[in-house]
Amino acid sequence: MTRPVDAAPTTPVPRPAHTTDCTRAKCIALTFDDGPGPFTSAILDALEKAKARASFFMIGSAITTDPGIVRRMAAAGMGVGNHTWSHPQVTALTPDQVTGEITRQSSAVAAATGHEPFAVRPPYGAFTRSTPHAGLPFVLWDVDTEDWKNLDPTRTTQRALSGAHPGAIVLMHDIHPSTAKALPGIIAALQKQGYTLVTVDELLPGMDPSGSYYSAG
Template identity: 40%
Template sequence: MQKDQLFTRRRMLLAGAAALGAAGTAGLVAAGGDGEAVRAAAPAPVAGPQARQALKSSAFRLQPLIGDGPPKAAPRKLKVRTEPILQISGRGRHMMLTFDDGPNPEYTPHILDTLARYDVRAMFFLCGECVVENKGLVARMADEGHVVGNHTWTHPLLTTLSRKEIKSEMGRTSDIIEKTYGEHPQWFRAPYGAWNRAAFQLGAAMDMEPMAWTVDTTDWEEPGTSTIIDRVESGAAPGVVVLSHDAGGDRSQTVQAIHEWLPYLLDSGYHLTVPPRRL
């Protein structure tokens, strides 16, 4: 998708998607297909400013399970949700940082550098067509302990596609992520936050949980570095999932803003986490 098209559609669609309310406060919680609350394991904390300890990259690199061990039980099928997950457990002042639309060779490396400087892990929701052109950045995400999710192949508005087209967008992206990152993605985010029944059903069939966000930095509007900083700092709260972007337009403001708001969050006592791997 061309940058100008992405910018125009994002301005119209994300404004509506941002109206989503927060859901659940213990574990990753959203409404299930029958309205029943569904709870996933709470994410493991990452050390804050008082206890940042260097961790070996090999501890994070996710590898496919191989070998001649005893057969394992078939994985439990995911329940089909009717709403995406909007926040995480806030116990212990946990928050989660997420970045959409990449990877991008101009902006993603700077964001990864800043996260590494503060020993912080984040989630990156990747577009398949960007992965093809930037496989080294995806490998770096794996090596440095970041979690990646599926953000479709071309970033389309899913509500305008047929079920077959949605399946292709999601399936191709999961395949290239698995080949590049080392593991099948376990999380999915609909472009523009535009969800429909097919997206929820197909995501669950592909073993992916749907994740939205709590706080939108509005960096997709390029509102100015100070506005992005204020959005994050004023929106910070236990359980919050922050939405930022490392591609899809000029993200220089995002790159500059993270230098300010990331140390602010850490100094304020927040623990920035990623979801645990589902076995």
């Protein structure tokens, strides 16, 4: 039975403390949009096996079908983010509609984990200066793997690695099998290059709730 989106769990998920200082370490943030889905578990498996962290910007309507995977993310120290309730292009909505999309998704995260999401990623990266933040920073990206378009593990890997740089935020999607297949190799290659894979809020501590961020640069 799906938990109502406005009900918090009895026991909030304990979240591991993040200790990486990205002013000293060579940090990069992998991010995944549009889940949770059938490949999210495999992506979490690869991250946990490598002792790596990432951030997930999830659709609220998908969260309610599998709140357990969201609890697993939080317990593993992953970043749990907001990708609106139904993935609309928010520039086509009224301010009240945008706020409703964000807050409804935040309620679904709170119902699953006992915690609010750390940031919003507007669908398609589309927003304007007047788009409501609903109390959360906007997090975009500066490295686009285009995994949704190429659906090819080799091309996704090439784009992730060629764009990688300290402080980068890398865009992927946890709803494609090709991305799940590519991820172990991407993680291994980045770690071999000396990167520490962190959450966005670890890469960018103290984000302004009204700010918009594309990287740590």
